[in-house]
Amino acid sequence: GIELGKLLATTGYITHDPGFVNTGAASSAITYIDGDAGILRYRGYPIEQLAEKSTFIEVSYLLIYGELPTETQLAEFTGKIQRHTLLHEDLKAFFSGFPRDAHPMPVLSSAVSALSTFYQDSLNPFDEANVELSTIRLLAKVPTLAAYAYKKSVGQPLLYPDNSLGLVENFLRMTFGFPAEPYEVDPDVAKALDLLFILHADHEQNCSTSTVRLVGSSEANLFASISAGINALFGPLHGGANSAVLDMLEGIQAEGGDVANFVTRVKNKEKGVRLMGFGHRVYKNYDPRAKIIKNTADDILSKLKGGDQLLDIAKKLEETALSDDYFIERKLYPNVDFYTGLIYRALGFPTKYFTVLFALGRLPGWIAHWREMIQDPATKIGRPRQIYTGYASRDYAPISER
Ligand code: ACO
Secondary structure, eight states: OOOHEEEEEHHHHOHHHHHHHSSSOOOSSSEEEEETEEEEEETTEEEHHHHHHHOHHHHHHHHHHHSSHHHHHHHHHHHHHHHTOOOOHHHHHHGGGGOOOOHHHHHHHHHHHHHHHHOOOOOOOHHHHHHHHHHHHHHHHHHHHHHHHHHHHTOOOOOOOOOTSOOOHHHHHHHHHHTTTTOOOHHHHHHHHHHHHHHHHTTTOOOOHHHHHHTTTTTTHHHHHHHHHHHHHHHHHTTTHHHHHHHHHHHHHHTSSSSSHHHHHHHTTOTTOOOTTBOOOOOSSHHHHHHHHHHHHHHHHHHHHHHOOOHHHHHHHHHHHHHHHHHHHOOOOOOOOOOOOHHHHHHHHOOGGGGHHHHHHHHHHHHHHHHHHOOOTTTTOOOOOOOOSOHHHHHHHOOGGO
């Protein structure tokens, strides 16, 4: 494929592939997906095994360094992250500049972009020690930034990280705790969030990861590239879908729970009406992540809040869609976002915040891809071609003659 690409470039041929449906933009050893069979593996390990047996911090190590850590490696990695969770005090002032009702995703991407200005000592993309330090800084500080984006949106005081806690527990405390008040992390909540982070941790060349790679291919630093990835994730067709699913379910509930009527509107392609959380560019089968979440949703939701009427609507919606020719013919199945919003809501997060949680989960994947890209000798600056459809050539007319 690569050789054919080179050959075509010299002959002047261009492949026109809107949405990059058939374009392999990179070779990668991180994540394997078989969309027809519904298979997802990180570094060769099936997602089902990682979801059942691993932890988010271990999966982060696996994605970034290629192997599961030994006990010593994990302790060292965890310790390094714990030591970098604090933000520069001046960076906190940043959050006061945004309107209180701002969406937390642009707040987060701006704050991550600002890391380039506060941590100028780790920006060289070709210095391994710099890249390592930026990696740890991101893994440690993005949860703090995300918690602060939340705290500012609800007008509550910011908490310093408590580095005796694990990554997820620390994040939960900074998000929901109050200074000078003890905060008990509910182990069920921490476990559920850890599982969701594992399931979101990587998904090969999706829109945000491709963005991270493309921006990084110009040798932009890791912070700048990840900030761009967060912006790509914001869109409702990508990470924003988890919030959109909940809005959709609440809309159906408000109209009396008429699932069949909603599905008819989707099939009629009413403007702006899609079955959110359904369909995927690569999966033409049940998304294995959605399967895991669906299997645990009942358990988690009944533990956390004694069940959820919206879960019943979601299940009915899925059942209706999966037996309908429109969805069968187009191979549309629930994707990872179909059930996650319900769990995030049960954990206490407002709908607007769901995509930030996706970003926290996807962070190690973005970092792993950026590192793989920068180390790959085959990397060139990303620069797609185009099929020009404008005027051939015309002469400039002075403004008085137009
Ligand atoms: N509801 C209704 N119809 C759909 C849906 C949907 N969710 N998804 C696809 N279709 C239909 C399209 O209308 C199209 O039908 P047509 O051939 O009659 O025109 C056909 O299925 C193919 O759809 P495309 O839009 O060409 O598929 P594409 O691969 O470009 O899009 C996407 C994939 C963006 C995920 C799409 O399925 C979608 O919009 N889903 C809803 C949003 C969503 O859940 N996004 C999260 C994706 S997963 C993630 O980012 C974590």
